Amino acid sequence: xxxxxxxxxxxxxxxxxxxxxxxxxxxxxxxTPPGHRQGRGTDPRTLDVIGASAFASDVLAVAGLDxxxxxxxxxxxxxxxxxxxVGAEHAFFSTCGSSLSVxxxxxxxxxxxxxxxxxxxxxxxxxxxxxxxxxxxxxxxxTPRWDENLHLSHPPSPEQVRHAxxxxxxxxxxxxxxxxxxxxxxxxxxxxxxCHERGKPLIVDEAWGAHLPFHDGLPTWAMDxxxxxxxxxxxxxxxxxxxxxxxxxxxxxxxPARLSACADLLMTTSPNVLVYSAxxxxxxxxxxxxxxxxxxxxxxARRTRDRIEAIPGLRVVEDDLLGREASHDLDxxxxxxxxxxxxxxxxxxxxxxxxxxHLDVGLSDHRRILATLSLADDEASTSRLIEALTALSxxxxxxxxxxxxxxxxDLSLDSVTSPRDAFFGPVEDVPxxxxxxxxxxxxxxxxxxxxxxxxxxERLNSEVVEYLRSGLRAGMVVPDPADPGLETxxxxx
Numbered sequence: 001x002x003x004x005x006x007x008x009x010x011x012x013x014x015x016x017x018x019x020x021x022x023x024x025x026x027x028x029x030x031x032t033p034p035g036h037r038q039g040r041g042t043d044p045r046t047l048d049v050i051g052a053s054a055f056a057s058d059v060l061a062v063a064g065l066d067x068x069x070x071x072x073x074x075x076x077x078x079x080x081x082x083x084x085x086v087g088a089e090h091a092f093f094s095t096c097g098s099s100l101s102v103x104x105x106x107x108x109x110x111x112x113x114x115x116x117x118x119x120x121x122x123x124x125x126x127x128x129x130x131x132x133x134x135x136x137x138x139x140x141x142x143t144p145r146w147d148e149n150l151h152l153s154h155p156p157s158p159e160q161v162r163h164a165x166x167x168x169x170x171x172x173x174x175x176x177x178x179x180x181x182x183x184x185x186x187x188x189x190x191x192x193x194x195c196h197e198r199g200k201p202l203i204v205d206e207a208w209g210a211h212l213p214f215h216d217g218l219p220t221w222a223m224d225x226x227x228x229x230x231x232x233x234x235x236x237x238x239x240x241x242x243x244x245x246x247x248x249x250x251x252x253x254x255x256p257a258r259l260s261a262c263a264d265l266l267m268t269t270s271p272n273v274l275v276y277s278a279x280x281x282x283x284x285x286x287x288x289x290x291x292x293x294x295x296x297x298x299x300x301a302r303r304t305r306d307r308i309e310a311i312p313g314l315r316v317v318e319d320d321l322l323g324r325e326a327s328h329d330l331d332x333x334x335x336x337x338x339x340x341x342x343x344x345x346x347x348x349x350x351x352x353x354x355x356x357x358h359l360d361v362g363l364s365d366h367r368r369i370l371a372t373l374s375l376a377d378d379e380a381s382t383s384r385l386i387e388a389l390t391a392l393s394x395x396x397x398x399x400x401x402x403x404x405x406x407x408x409x410d411l412s413l414d415s416v417t418s419p420r421d422a423f424f425g426p427v428e429d430v431p432x433x434x435x436x437x438x439x440x441x442x443x444x445x446x447x448x449x450x451x452x453x454x455x456x457x458e459r460l461n462s463e464v465v466e467y468l469r470s471g472l473r474a475g476m477v478v479p480d481p482a483d484p485g486l487e488t489x490x491x492x493x
Contacts, residue, residue, distance in 0.1 A: 005213065009084045011287040015077040016280040020057060020273060033270070057274055078280045085283050086213040088223045088248035090256045092263055093279050095271040098207040098245040099127035101231040104263035105203050105247060106131040106175065108254055109229070111262065115172025115200075116140075119164045122412070123153045124177055125205060126445045126452050126480070132419040133456065140168040141415065142176070146408035150320060151367060153451075154327045155186035162194050173228075173253075175203040179219060181363055181449035182370065183208070183334025184327035188225035201228035201253035208331070210238040210246075210282075211375075214290030217298050219329035228253050237333070237374060239285065240278040293375040301332050301373050304382045311386070313341040313393045317368065334362075335371045337389070344397035347475025352395060357388035363448045366403040366474060401474040406463035413440075413458035417492070422456035426493035429482060432469060436462040438491035444468060444481045460489065 029037075036042045039055030047055070075093065083091035094101045106128070110118040117138030120128065132139050142164045144153035155178050165171070174195050178186040188204060195202040204222040206212070210232040212221040222230035231247045234240030247263075249256055285293075309316045317336040321327050339349045346364035353359045353369075363370035371385055405411075416422075416439050427441040437459065444454040446468075453468060454460065469486050472478055482490045 005085075005087055007084050007287065009081055011081060011085060011284055013077075013081065014277075014280045014284045015074045015081070016273070016277045019074045020277055024056070054274065057277070075276065078276070078283075082246060082279070082283045083248065085287050086221065086223055086248060088250050090249040090259075092247050092249075092260060093276055094245040094247070094263065094267065095243055095275040096245070096266065096268060097127075097243045098205070098231045098233040098247075099125075099130070100263070100266050101245045101247040102127055102175075102203075102205050102207075103131035103134060104259060104266055105229050105231060105254075106137055107135045107262040107265070108259040109201055109203060110137045110172035111135045116168060116170035117172065119161070119168060119171050119174035121156050121176040123155070123180060123451050124175065125207070125450050126443055126447075127450075128175065128177075128205065129419060129443050129452055129455050133423045134420075136418070136420045138418050139415070139455075140164060140171055142174070143412055145325065146411065147326065148408065150317070151405050152182060152365070153180075154184055154321075154325075155180060156191075158187055158190035158194055161191045165194065165198060165200075169198070171200070173201040173203060175205065177205045177207075178222070179206070179208045179331050179334070180327075181208060181334075181451075182321070182336055183331035184321050185219040185329040185331065187328040188220060188222055188227055192226040192228075195228075196226070196253075199253070201251070202226075203228065204230040206230045207233040207245075208236050208334075210234045210236065210240075211286075211290075211294055211333075212331075214286045215294035215298070217295065218333075219331055223248055223250055229259070234279055234282050237331075237372075238282045239374075239376070240282050241272075241275045243272075244275045244279050244282075246279060297373060297375040297377065298332060300377060300379070300382060301335065304371075304373065304385070305332070305335055307382075307386050308335065308337055308389060311389055311393050314339060314389060315341065333373045335373060336368055337370070338368050339392075340367050342393060342395075342397065343399070344395075345400040345403065345474055347477075348397050348400055349392055351475065352392060352397075353388055357384075357391065359385065359388045364475075365446075366405065366471065366476070402470060403474045403476070404463075404466050404470045406467050410461060410463035411453075411467075413454065413461065413464060415455075415457055416459050417457045419443075419456040422492050427490050428493045429488040429490050431488055432465055432486060435460050435465050435489035435491065438489070440489065441492045442481055442490040444478060444486075444489075446471060446476050447479050448477075460491070465489070 079091045120139040122141040123144040142156045192202045204227045234244040235242045315338040346369045350364035361369045362372040443452040445452040
């Protein structure tokens with residue numbers, strides 16, 4: 001349905017923004033937190049950098065915008081409008097990012113021993129693994145389709161999900177990621193149908209898909225594809241602040257009251273009104289202008305792709321991301337560029353662009369960089385990207401350190417124990433040379449994209465150990481192991 005969705009409520013309203021404006025008009029004052037008193041007590045040097053208006057708007061409880069502390073109902077009203085805008089039955093706002101939202105979703109479906117664990121796509125973000133540890137949920141991994149030519153994983157196919165259900169029929173539900181950080185998408189409609197054949201819910205980590213409901217030229221929105229619960233990060237592909245997240249719910253396979261209660265267990269009791277209000281404003285913007293703005297962004301992305309393709313040594317990866325053995329759909333705002341013909345890896349290119357052009361790209365790996373476009377981009381910003389990539393193409397790089405990427409079978413580690421038991425049990429640090437064969441007690445995650453190569457409870461092998469160590473030498477960012485140099489690995493004792 002995209003931008004043509006039928007809506008029943010008045011979307012010219014923005015309840016949280018309107019209440020905040022009214023708070024300012026009345027010149028309300030509260031002898032409550034926050035202690036900066038709308039910026040009055042903040043160091044002027046801080047105000048010079050952040051801006052006084054940010055502190056003047058940090059008045060959630062004072063303005064009565066938090067429904068847990070007032071009877072205003074502004075938050076619930078804004079959430080009803082969000083659900084109506086995207087065709088969901090319920091929407092819940094989070095100011096702790098989709099990392100919180102996806103944990104709440106997992107707890108609502110599989111927490112407390114509901115069912116026999118959860119089917120989980122192995123290309124999941126590290127926040128999902130954190131949810132497994134936190135909630136004590138046993139994962140039954142759905143192995144993504146590894147592309148031996150591109151050296152990246154495609155989302156799992158419906159057939160893989162069906163096989164996972166046949167192997168684990170008592171699982172409480174399934175969780176997949178779509179779109180991936182590369183913009184590739186699963187066949188959500190077919191996967192949802194397979195889950196519903198068994199009366200089980202499908203959770204979609206759609207953190208990169210906040211914009212999908214608002215234009216027909218984008219991949220299918222999870223709610224339109226009959227998913228039960230999906231999580232979106234509005235700051236990634238929308239115009240919200242960092243940490244702004246929404247989870248959407250439909251159908252009767254997940255109890256909305258339980259979902260709300262699980263979120264409340266994890267949520268801060270001091271949410272930021274700026275994050276809430278930006279979610280509200282994003283929804284209004286998309287309903288009123290989303291089709292036009294996203295249409296312009298898609299046109300710009302097509303032109304930008306053509307301009308990059310014309311730069312010697314660069315190749316825009318598109319057609320080989322799609323097809324029967326690859327992904328079901330692709331978000332064209334994610335512009336993936338292969339740089340191997342330059343004699344460099346993606347880490348070197350990302351570092352060079354940052355150092356010499358003051359330009360950051362959204363993702364880099366051993367072969368590629370990725371530029372994420374949004375509705376905020378225009379000819380000026382994309383021309384700056386083209387100029388920077390043109391300069392990059394003329395640069396001579398030292399020979400990159402080789403990254404020893406394992407074959408698919410070696411990259412898939414065996415799960416020996418639950419992530420929770422491995423993480424919280426007795427641990428020891430062993431030299432890298434002795435790590436193979438031991439059970440990992442930590443997750444190890446190249447970032448971005450933030451998909452763990454190693455999950456607690458998996459048995460390490462020499463191929464994955466060498467992949468991570470060679471990647472680190474080549475420039476890969478690995479922020480979460482106990483030893484950031486990977487001289488030692490943390491394993492169960």
